[in-house]
Amino acid sequence: MSNLEQTLSIIKPDAVERNLSEEIKVEFKNKGFKILKDKKIKLEKHEAEKFYQVHQTKPFYDDLCSYLSSGPIVVMILEKENAILDNRKLMGATDPTKADDGTIRKKYGISIDKNSVHGSDSPDNAKIEIDFFFKD
Numbered sequence: 001m002s003n004l005e006q007t008l009s010i011i012k013p014d015a016v017e018r019n020l021s022e023e024i025k026v027e028f029k030n031k032g033f034k035i036l037k038d039k040k041i042k043l044e045k046h047e048a049e050k051f052y053q054v055h056q057t058k059p060f061y062d063d064l065c066s067y068l069s070s071g072p073i074v075v076m077i078l079e080k081e082n083a084i085l086d087n088r089k090l091m092g093a094t095d096p097t098k099a100d101d102g103t104i105r106k107k108y109g110i111s112i113d114k115n116s117v118h119g120s121d122s123p124d125n126a127k128i129e130i131d132f133f134f135k136d
Contacts, residue, residue: 005083006036007120008129013071014114016040021074024117027104028078031090037134038076045069051132054125060113067113075133084126087119 009028011021025035043051048065055061078087092103096115099106109115120126 003081004079005081005123005126006077006079006130007083007087007126008118008133009076009078009087009120010068010118011074011076012114012116012118013067013073014110015108015116016072016074018108020108020116024104024108025076027090028076028087031080031086033078033080033083033087036077036079038074039133040072040074041133042072043069051129063113077130077134084120084123088121091117091119 011024015021015024021040025038028035045065048068049056052061052064052068055064080086090104092099092105092109094105094115095112096105096109099109104117105115108117120129
């Protein structure tokens with residue numbers, strides 16, 4: 001039985017600013033992900049606030065929203081077997097200093113805030129996040 005899944009991935013402003021988008025896409029492709037759709041966009045702060053609604057009670061919420069809307073981002077729909085879990089493994093820990101070698105955040109992340117990538121953490125959130133950016 002196949003467990004083909006889709007997940008949302010965001011290449012965050014710090015990585016786009018450093019022209020790492022293509023390099024990061026290659027990382028995904030090398031791990032067997034298919035990039036079904038991708039686009040470069042710039043979010044307004046109110047859109048970032050809506051996207052990160054799940055975190056609105058947390059102390060880092062405002063900084064997170066300001067950061068995500070601080071520059072262009074690349075949003076992608078990734079697909080493969082166990083995409084959600086595999087993407088989280090490939091991204092590595094939120095804090096790049098604690099991320100495993102070979103993970104995207106270890107290679108490209110600057111700090112716990114500027115950690116270069118975002119990925120959905122569950123099938124439910126993947127659907128919500130994909131719809132947020134790719135609602136036709």
